[in-house]
Amino acid sequence: MQPKQFVDMPGAPVLGKNERPVSIEVKDVTIAFPTRGKGVFTAVKNIDLTIGKGEIVSIIGHSGCGKSTLMNAVSGMVKPTSGEVIVNGKRVTGPGPDRGIVFQNYSLLPWLTVYQNVYQAVDAVMPAKTAAEKRELAERNLTMVNLFQHRDKLPSQLSGGMKQRTAIARAFAINPSVLLLDEPFGALDALTKGSMHIELLKLWNLDHREKTIIMVTHDIEEAIFLSDRVVVMNDGPAATIREIVDIPLARPRNKKAIIHLPEYMAVHDRLLSLLTKSFSIEDEGVEYQV
Amino acid sequence: MKTLFSLSNLLAVAWFAGSLALLIAIWWVVSLVTEHEIPDPAATWTVFSEMLQDPFYDSGPNDKGIGIQLWGSIKRVGAGFLLGSLVAIPMGLLMGASTVGMRLLNPLVQILRPVSPLAWFPLGLLAFKAAEGATVFIIAITSLWPTLINTAFGVSSIPQDFKNVGKAFGFSRWKYISKILIPYALPHMITGLRLSIGVAWMVIVAGEMLSGGIGIGFFVWDSWNGLSLEKILSAILIIGFVGLLLDKLFNGLQQLVAYDKK
Numbered sequence: 001m002q003p004k005q006f007v008d009m010p011g012a013p014v015l016g017k018n019e020r021p022v023s024i025e026v027k028d029v030t031i032a033f034p035t036r037g038k039g040v041f042t043a044v045k046n047i048d049l050t051i052g053k054g055e056i057v058s059i060i061g062h063s064g065c066g067k068s069t070l071m072n073a074v075s076g077m078v079k080p081t082s083g084e085v086i087v088n089g090k091r092v093t094g095p096g097p098d099r100g101i102v103f104q105n106y107s108l109l110p111w112l113t114v115y116q117n118v119y120q121a122v123d124a125v126m127p128a129k130t131a132a133e134k135r136e137l138a139e140r141n142l143t144m145v146n147l148f149q150h151r152d153k154l155p156s157q158l159s160g161g162m163k164q165r166t167a168i169a170r171a172f173a174i175n176p177s178v179l180l181l182d183e184p185f186g187a188l189d190a191l192t193k194g195s196m197h198i199e200l201l202k203l204w205n206l207d208h209r210e211k212t213i214i215m216v217t218h219d220i221e222e223a224i225f226l227s228d229r230v231v232v233m234n235d236g237p238a239a240t241i242r243e244i245v246d247i248p249l250a251r252p253r254n255k256k257a258i259i260h261l262p263e264y265m266a267v268h269d270r271l272l273s274l275l276t277k278s279f280s281i282e283d284e285g286v287e288y289q290v
Numbered sequence: 291m292k293t294l295f296s297l298s299n300l301l302a303v304a305w306f307a308g309s310l311a312l313l314i315a316i317w318w319v320v321s322l323v324t325e326h327e328i329p330d331p332a333a334t335w336t337v338f339s340e341m342l343q344d345p346f347y348d349s350g351p352n353d354k355g356i357g358i359q360l361w362g363s364i365k366r367v368g369a370g371f372l373l374g375s376l377v378a379i380p381m382g383l384l385m386g387a388s389t390v391g392m393r394l395l396n397p398l399v400q401i402l403r404p405v406s407p408l409a410w411f412p413l414g415l416l417a418f419k420a421a422e423g424a425t426v427f428i429i430a431i432t433s434l435w436p437t438l439i440n441t442a443f444g445v446s447s448i449p450q451d452f453k454n455v456g457k458a459f460g461f462s463r464w465k466y467i468s469k470i471l472i473p474y475a476l477p478h479m480i481t482g483l484r485l486s487i488g489v490a491w492m493v494i495v496a497g498e499m500l501s502g503g504i505g506i507g508f509f510v511w512d513s514w515n516g517l518s519l520e521k522i523l524s525a526i527l528i529i530g531f532v533g534l535l536l537d538k539l540f541n542g543l544q545q546l547v548a549y550d551k552k
Contacts, residue, residue: 077457094457101458107451111473111549120469121459154549174459 020052023178023212024074029083031069043069045238047083049231053177056204056213058223060275061233061242067216068104068182070233074214075101075180087178097125099178100171104186106163108155108170114162115151118142118170125174141173142166144203161192165199172203181215185222194255197225220271224264225255232274245270329520337520338527352512354504360528362504363494366422370429371490375483377430378437382482385438386445386475399438407432407493411500421501428497429490436485444478445471476547484540491533 026049032042043066051057059067072078073085076095085092087099095101108117119138126134142148145165155163164184171179184200185193204211217223223230224247232242248263258264314331321330329337345357384391385399407428414424452474456466498507506525513521 075458077454095460097460101454103451103454103458105451107455109452109455109470109473112469120461120465121455124459124461124465170459 020054022050023053023055023088024049024051024214025086026050026070026074027083027086029070029073029080029085031066031073031078032081042081042238043236044233045240047241049241049244051212051214053212054209055229056215056227057229057231058215058217058227059231059233060217060220060223060271061239062218062235062275065233065236066239067233071180071182071214071216074178075099077101097174098176099180100174100176102164102167102171102179102181102184104182104184106155106160106167108163108166110155113152113154114147114158114166115139115142117155117166118173121170122173137173141169144172144206145169145199159192160188161196164188164196168196168200168203172207177211179211179213181213183216183218185219186217193219193222197222197255201226220268220275223271224249224267225253225258230267230271232271243274245274327519329523334520334523337518338524341521341524356506356509356525356528359504359506359509360532363498363506364532366425366497366505367429367487367490367494370426370493371433371487373426374430374432374434374486374490375437378434378482378486379441379479382438382441382479383445383475385442387471392442392446399435402431403435403439405432407496408500411497421503425494425497425501425505429493432493433486433490436489437479437482440478440482440485441475444475447478448474473549477544477549480540480544480547484537484544487536487540488533491529491536495529 026047029047030042030045032040035041047070049057059070061067069078073080074087074092076085076092076099079093087096108114109120112120115138118141119134122129122134122137126137129137139148139151142151145168147162147165147169150158150162155166158166164187168184181200185196188196200213204213213226215223215226227247230245230247232245233239234242245267247267249258249261249267317328317331321328326333341356345355345360347355348358381395385395386392410428410431411424414427415421418424418427448471452470455461456470461469494505495507495510498505499511502508502511506529510522510525513519513525
């Protein structure tokens with residue numbers, strides 16, 4: 001399968017930054033975990049973040065900076081110690097079908113076929129639909145990620161990219177208004193990763209760019225290509241937001257073309273310096289150069 | 291594709307034959323060293339084939355064919371094993387699924403598990419007022435532990451990733467049990483059952499020696515009283531082969547439910 005270079009469909013209405021209705025509000029969220037013997041570990045502290053409907057926002061930072069924890073607060077898998085998360089006007093108290101999650105390690109159920117993995121999620125979220133409707137929904141989403149012909153395979157028979165596409169189809173199939181991706185492409189090789197970015201944008205476009213997407217990553221190029229804004233985290237413990245960087249690149253974006261734009265280079269530089277500053281190793285007498 | 295006569299199958303048969311040959315060789319040496327106090331394989335074979343001539347003859351309560359004896363034992367093992375599993379699986383599920391259950395029941399399991407089947411026998415007699423019931427009882431109570439422990443382990447070790455899938459997509463309790471808990475725990479359960487049937491089959495001989503009546507264990511004891519060592523050795527072989535078959539049966543079941551097969 002040859003990925004196309006142009007994916008964002010022209011003609012879809014693109015809302016300006018200030019015209020978007022609010023989708024997610026993270027209000028003064030602090031998340032701390034009790035640790036064995038060592039008291040309390042504060043992962044993230046006093047996080048404030050507002051994300052508009054249809055926005056794609058990446059959270060970037062070093063390992064252990066609490067970016068996944070922050071996202072889990074939005075998904076409802078983790079409860080904030082203080083503060084609150086509001087999604088579509090409702091306070092998050094637990095996981096819900098309005099938020100689809102793509103886990104870091106795919107998390108497909110290995111005893112179910114590709115089709116069943118998607119179908120069971122649809123069945124759990126939409127019990128009111130008829131079996132035929134649920135079947136159609138699962139099949140349509142598998143077709144969108146080009147896995148229809150592999151629907152009867154078990155996850156162990158799939159490549160990493162196919163597993164991740166199954167996980168994405170599963171998250172899209174329940175038609176959530178918010179999509180949460182936890183380092184979704186981290187385990188994939190560079191070529192597969194590139195085509196997965198395009199697949200993701202294709203799905204987002206097919207849905208008229210109405211889904212809000214939060215993605216945790218540590219890949220700067222990936223963050224720039226996909227996102228409207230990039231949230232850079234400080235290092236933990238008690239990580240805070242270091243800076244939120246706007247990506248001033250018009251969609252549709254062409255992966256090959258944008259890297260030569262001065263805006264791209266400026267943003268790339270900015271992100272790189274934000275991320276590399278925190279690993280200064282001056283105290284060892286070595287000057288770190290980017 | 292694997293065919294019946296593939297190289298790997300033929301090799302497996304060859305190794306099995308080699309293993310049997312080794313057994314017969316050692317047996318023969320032992321027989322020679324003990325000056326035929328232990329009968330040699332040939333003498334045993336003669337008696338063994340006589341026994342197989344008419345395995346289902348029935349000439350009164352103390353003289354029945356080996357087939358009838360064996361069938362009696364298999365029925366008893368089946369009943370005891372089934373009973374034990376009916377207790378072990380729900381208890382294992384409970385222990386695996388709840389911390390309270392685990393903490394409350396685990397010490398009990400650890401104390402009762404190492405108790406010899408023979409120690410349970412009088413209690414069985416007392417409870418059932420009959421040797422038959424007592425034998426089934428001791429099979430049940432000594433064979434249930436591997437199933438219980440493996441079931442509990444299977445359920446308690448469900449990876450967080452799979453639990454998260456259930457949470458994230460709002461699986462109902464039933465969907466969680468049928469699509470996550472059972473499929474994950476089933477291979478562990480079958481492993482437990484496989485170990486349990488092995489224990490049950492081992493216990494049957496001891497149980498029947500105490501209880502008398504019909505059965506392979508009784509047959510061994512009866513042959514000892516009749517001083518027919520050839521019959522005892524034949525019975526030992528039969529016990530071994532049936533044990534192997536039971537194990538293969540559960541091994542097949544294990545392959546059937548293994549979800550990570552390629």
